[in-house]
Amino acid sequence: MSDMVNKLRERRSQVWEQMKAIADRSTEENRNLSAEEQGQWDVMSEELDKLDARIKAALDTEQRSKDADDAFNRLHSGGGSGAGGQGGGQRNQGGNAPQVPQDQTELRKWMRGEGGGRFFDVRPAGPIDFRSLTKGTPSAGGNTVPTSFYDRLIAHLIQTSAILQSGATVLNTDSGEVIQVPKTTAHSTGAIVTEGNTIGTSEPTFGQIPLGAYKYGALIQVSRELLDDTGVDLEGYLAMQAGRALGNAFGAHAITGTGTGQPRGVVTDATTGVTGGTGVTGAFTADNVIDLFFSVIAPYRRSPAAVWMMADSSIAALRKLKDSTGQYLWQPGLQAGAPDMILGKQVIMDPNVAAVALSAKSLIFGDMSQYFVRLAGGGIRFERSDEFAFNSDMVTFRALMRADGALVDLTGAVKTFVGGAS
Structure with a gap:
């Protein structure tokens, strides 16, 4: 360093x-x-x-x-x-x-229109663990991120989507037909049984969540001069632009998507853990934060994938809060690669989470591995057009990704703080 x-x-x-x-x-x-x-x-x-x-x-x-x-x-x-x-x-x-490695040489030739048709499917050479691509976490594999075009693109996709940063479960499928994922809506319960009496039955309740493949797209235009300049990191530029564009678009739906014509967001399916008091315009207190933490049952609360999500303004407010012993809830990460923490769990900023307001769901906490992301087609599809911007001598690239998402455990794996209504 x-x-x-x-x-x-x-x-x-x-x-x-x-x-x-x-x-x-x-x-x-x-x-x-x-x-x-x-x-x-x-x-x-x-x-x-x-x-x-x-x-x-x-x-x-x-x-x-x-x-x-x-x-x-x-x-x-x-x-x-x-x-x-x-x-x-x-x-x-x-x-x-x-x-330049052969795969990068072929990619640059395709970008310049020197063969290979107009389509280019960007796929991994082998299985990829999406969670290991979080740059800010060396202990989770950040120092071993490959430098290929696919991995660079996916890294930017993850950096702009808090859900993918948080350790969501990613399902890769070759095709895009709807798949049914079981969801848990209630767990079994036990009770005391007196001698000689019948033991009551209690079975978990399941449902199904259909995960489709909504198409996300972005247009990127590059000058002919830039394409011809071999000294420019063209692969890195396209990976950054496409990854950010698609990551921002999907990331917004992964937080607050309605499930109608778009993925179901984690906030949409999460249950309320704590409701704030009145007369404070939806603000939360230190006790509210602690109560939200413990509203998530222990197996999910202790999971490595248990994280906090909130907007920047909420993080600013949290920095002032102390517990009953006078200790700050917010623990800044001062070591290399160490994230900021609240009650020992990582804090992830996402601008798509609501700011503090009346009845707003401004804090999210829980096990994000229970949020499933479905990526169809196995990768990102690029298409090139030399005619779309012919009059300005620009080459247009279109990046396409098919994805869906939903929370699969509705028993309280992820909970929210809701601001008071008045």
Whole structure:
């Protein structure tokens, strides 16, 4: 990790300590923040967010540089499999300069319209664990993310979809026909049985959720000059643009989708864990947050996939909350790769979650592995058109993805905080 990142982390720690000092002082004096203190708090909270963004950008840049160096080293050495370069690289006839891997060369030729038709299916070479592609979590595989075009695209898709970041269960299917996934609506219950009496029956209740394949698409236009410039990371540019566009579109539905003409969002199917008090415009308290945490039953609450989701404004509000012992609920991740935590569980920001408001579902907590994402077709489909923007000499790419999603356990695996109604 670079000196710059270390300095940013030190500054982040200093800002957080200063924020704590302001909040602690008002607590000790049993009063609300003064106007001046509130202004200082807001400025430092904004700086904390900016530092988070800079740290993430710096770590991503370092990771990309490492990936590029590793890829160059593999190409230069021929992957350790001889002059043929079957281990991941090729050499030119002189055997000295590294070249682009064959799959990337074919991709660039297709992008320039030099063969291969107008369609290009982007699929993984083998099984992919989507959860291992979260860049911010090295312990979950972030440091071993492959550098192929497919993996770069999927990484951007995940980075822009909080549901995919959170560890949702991903089902890949080759075709797009509707599949029926069983959902649990009630569990079995037990009871005391006196001697000689009949044991009552109690069976779990199941239903079915149809998972279809809604089509998501994005148009990306690239100048002919950019296509012809071999010094430009064209694959990275298209992977970023397509991944972000599709990830943002699906990500919004994965949170609040209605299930009618779009996926069912996790908020749509989640049950209410806590309802806030009145007279506070939908705001939550520290007790509300703790109650929401414990409203999820222990097996789901303890799951590695149990996370918090909320909007930025809710995170800002949570930073001020303390438990009954005076400890802050929000625990900033100050170590490399360590996420921010609330009650020991990761916090994921998603702008699609409602902000604090009357009757708004502004906090989500639970086991996100119980949310199923269905991806049909096995990958992303690209189509190229040289005619669509003929008058401006732009080449148009169309990225298509077919997906659906729904929560499969409706017994309380995921719960929400709902703001008071008045």
